[in-house]
Amino acid sequence: MNSKITTAELKLRHDKIRALMSANNIGAVLISTNTNIYYCAGRVFNGFVYIPAEGETLFFVRRPAGLTDKNVIYIKKPEQITEELSKLGITLPENVALELDRISFSDTQRLTKALSIEKPLNASPLISSARAVKTAVEIELIKEAGVHHCNSYKRIPSLFRKGMTDIELQTEIEYDLRKEGCLGLFRVAGESMESFMGHVITGDNADNPSPYDFAMGGAGMDESLPMGCNGSTIEEGSTVMIDMNGNFNGYMTDITRTYGLHLTDAHTLKAHQLSVDIHKALIRFIKPGVAAKDAYLLAQQMVEEAGETDYFMGHRQKAGFIGHGLGIEINEWPVLAPRSKHIFEEGNVIAIEPKFVIPGVGAAGIENTYVVTAEGLECITPLPEDIIELK
């Protein structure tokens, strides 16, 4: 179904899910959300991916018309799935799992009724686990996204003009990203999460709390989307933190860089260097088998020792994590948070973003995307890490 994602690659992904199904005594999973369909089918369609513990993966498609791939079965409504399965001599097992963390209560009721499922199991954590450990092809796609994402970031200083507002600069960056091939859509998991194409925050707007569970806040341009730039002019002595969308091929990278206009504030420079140093320490620390929470605690300890706790991950409102997995969505597993139960595995792709908010100046720090390899972290967003001077 996809030019880049072969049948063999899809089988690898299905087998990863099957291994987790077996460990959780699940007879079949039925997947219906766009991101998990994309993961399991290599393309988004409207319908269902059926993965049995034993037997072939089937694609029940409502739309688009015209897919001719093997194992594609057209249906108009989920009620037809049982019937189509029985035509193939397949009986739905008892222990079916649905994406209960994602699909609505009403859709769950409809599906369980249509498929006579007595009590659905939850497929969501299992698929999140599978997706957390990227395949070689996924890592290749993420690295490709990283190259384009970096290309665009390198041009940011050339987009700046004195007297610009945050939203003006953000609009120029969006335009540049799109011309570089960014798909625009910023996929984020969770009913309460949304973002257009990322955030540009300058000065004290960094200290405006937002409703969203991103690392930084910002008041936003409108109460309907209260996050990110708020129309502030980029002033001398302030920072501009830029954290913009890296979705170039269905997979994304995450990059933040901090920029400054005649920035001399010693506290801000110190906090920024601390962010860079935390990255260095975590590059040495994180490897397969290390607990994600210990990575958080190491960063926290460095911040405490430097006396910067009040400014770490926000000031008036704080984010509860310093990093996160990413891939198809910006917020995948593992999560680098104090109570995270995740253990790093080879193939995780994570963004690390220790950031600070300095009142009167703005946000400081950097974010890179790393692949967890057998040897440790491989940075796939290599760009200068100091505060970049805007002219």
Add this chain to the structure above:
Amino acid sequence: MNSKITTAELKLRHDKIRALMSANNIGAVLISTNTNIYYCAGRVFNGFVYIPAEGETLFFVRRPAGLTDKNVIYIKKPEQITEELSKLGITLPENVALELDRISFSDTQRLTKALSIEKPLNASPLISSARAVKTAVEIELIKEAGVHHCNSYKRIPSLFRKGMTDIELQTEIEYDLRKEGCLGLFRVAGESMESFMGHVITGDNADNPSPYDFAMGGAGMDESLPMGCNGSTIEEGSTVMIDMNGNFNGYMTDITRTYGLHLTDAHTLKAHQLSVDIHKALIRFIKPGVAAKDAYLLAQQMVEEAGETDYFMGHRQKAGFIGHGLGIEINEWPVLAPRSKHIFEEGNVIAIEPKFVIPGVGAAGIENTYVVTAEGLECITPLPEDIIELK
């Protein structure tokens, strides 16, 4: 909580919901999705809006920090709601409704447990009904969005250069929309729905089916987002259909215009004129009390009489509607579809989009946004309706 949406306006909205609660024997609704929170609070926050059948609306807020409005109660988790209510001497009624069409099965389970709700009722249809009939303030906001949306559409011909691809033109339009004040985010209801900033489709790409339930398709730039432009060059003799995002203030308008490069195909010109004529007929036909399905049937009849059924609302794959309500999201009630049960009411805001796909040429037709007034339809996206020549 909002500069434009006053406490009196919010009360009006809550009272509309209360009237529907009363008709459905619902004791309280608990709202937790971003769009409905925005509707009920005038801003997005992370938390819950509690609307009892009798008594004051309460805002249980997790994030952002610092809201000081009346009736804001800070909580860390939903389990605290019962406790906070009892501090105010309020007992949760038995018949509580949650947004069951929107919130996940897992979140529903957590909420029902946290609040000891035996069997939650469904608040989703009720809030959709309330939202379908806009208040005067909402109509003002939508009209304001329409003015900006039209401003940007007027500049589209000036953005075109010969030899451009669809994605190049779309990128220029996005950039122009953002400079006009578009918020970017394109809110669409439904788990299977997503779009970046709308669609630009040219030539035979209009005939590529997409998984999404929009009026038109398009192959997209990537299998992860298979919709809209696919990198085709805009050729002489082809049409370009442009249907781009009109979210300027949390409320949006919807506009489609068709453009052509030396377009002479008689069939396409006829189909386009038929779309314009359907608009004219529906402007005369739709008024409060008319069934939405009858509007669909009238359009369908005109298309049949013109012999254009094969090309109506798609060719290889067809959309099942010719129009839809809109406001905070692009797909609200009422729906203009053959089995729609909606009856038009004063205050509905609808987009009408009879469109055609002509093989070898592309898509044709227009879309406007209308307010349903006591007298009939008021067009709030007045722009030239003929096919616009690109040079």
